[in-house]
Amino acid sequence: MEIVTPLRGAHSSASSESLTLARRVFEDQARALDAIGESLNEAFLEAVELILSCTGKVIVCGMGKSGIIGRKIAATLASTGTPSFFVHPGEAYHGDLGMIGGVDLVILISYSGETDEVIKLIPYLRHIEARTIAITGRTDSTLARSANVHLDVSIERETCPNNLAPTTSTTATLVMGDALAVALMNRRAFMPVDFARFHPGGSLGRRLLTLARDVMHDVPCLPAEASFDHIVNKISQGERGIVCIVSPRAELLGVITDGDLRRAIEKFSVTDALTARDIMGRMPVTVAGDVNLHDCELLMRERKLTSLIVAESGRPLGVIKSFDA
Structure with missing residues (x-):
């Protein structure tokens, strides 16, 4: 049996192309984040004020990749002084709506702003008079128009070669969540010792809480x-x-x-x-x-x-x- 091995030159060419594509991912996403950062306006400040004035919990909802990002945003908020948790919009209609109250604030994430499972939450949230923040990539979407505050994370295109897989859009949403968390930490004068209280198992928490x-x-x-x-x-x-x-x-x-x-x-x-x-x-x-x-x-x-x-x-x-x- 003849064993055929790939040519060294072909392997080298493929590796070079992979590195070029990988670097382009970083460059494309960095440009997109810079553009969104420059476009931040009063809406961002309104979102910060809404969260600061919330007397209940901050609840984050999103489907698919947006849901994964939403879980991280909720975790970051919770660990930096903002009581928060994630509710899966699909599970909300099977009992989890009871986790959301009128004193809570809900962050709804959908890049298209038209995700059915997320849109279906709006009538209930209006009924209980819960405030909402929408994070979408379309200012004219149903979700953007329905929320108390809309945060725009629109991008020119995904870094995915086919412009299909959520890549740059999910990164932008994640960074928007981080921006909110950092702004809130600043407003609350959140200090390392406060962070340690929520991370007692980590090395920083141990050093800050141990006398x-x-x-x-x-x-x-x-x-x-x-x-x-x-x-x-x-x-x-x-x-x-x-x-x-x-x-x-x-x-x-x-x-x-x-x-x-x-x-x-x-x-x-x-x-x-x-x-x-x-x-x-x-x-x-x-x-x-x-x-x-x-x-x-x-x-x-x-x-x-x-x-x-x-x-x-x-x-x-x-x-x-x-x-x-």
């Missing part, structure tokens, strides 16, 4: 008169590479790290007469126990520290290491 006292390790303490050998033993036993030097009233006077020990050995030919007072670093950087781990991380990075003492009323409580943050 210094929650992760600090026990830190060994010694008096200022402690001998060099005693310091070495204490640091070795503590396994944190650091020891706190305290006054008779347990007030923090300074710290000694394993690095300080090495420098002392290099500097002094004889260490037998050295005490903690001779080699300790004074005025160590400290944080209170209620400082969040994220701020501790920033402080350690700024000061180029590997250890941070947690202290209250001038007394050391523990130590945070760089790997904790």
Whole structure:
């Protein structure tokens, strides 16, 4: 049997064409987004005000690809301070209409503005007097004309070679949803700690919601008169590479790290007469126990520290290491 393999040149040509097409997708969609961004007007501001004034939930509806984008928009709003969820318009007529109340705001997504399942929601929404925002690509569509506010995401064409598959249009809708979320975050002065409350399982959420006292390790303490050998033993036993030097009233006077020990050995030919007072670093950087781990991380990075003492009323409580943050 003769095995036929593709010519190297043909493979190279096909790969080159694929890269050209892929780059064109990015270019086409970037141009479309720029055009929509430039065309934003008072309607966008009205949409933001509608959402801000909503006393209920923001509910997002859409079919097909618009529904997938709608789920993401609802998730983004919910995680950035706007209570929101997605309702499938097809399921709405089988009981889910009960999830929508008159105090809610409904974002209806359909690029054509004529999607039957979405259009069928309008009479019910009018009946319960729920406010609506339509995101479509046609200003003269049924959905655009029926909504309280219309956001235009019209594009010249899809980046799909056949101008059929929702590509650029879905990207434009997604970015419009992100634009709303960011504008709302700005109006609400939504801060990282607020974001963390909705993302406690993420690394940022953990660092923002975890306090210094929650992760600090026990830190060994010694008096200022402690001998060099005693310091070495204490640091070795503590396994944190650091020891706190305290006054008779347990007030923090300074710290000694394993690095300080090495420098002392290099500097002094004889260490037998050295005490903690001779080699300790004074005025160590400290944080209170209620400082969040994220701020501790920033402080350690700024000061180029590997250890941070947690202290209250001038007394050391523990130590945070760089790997904790």
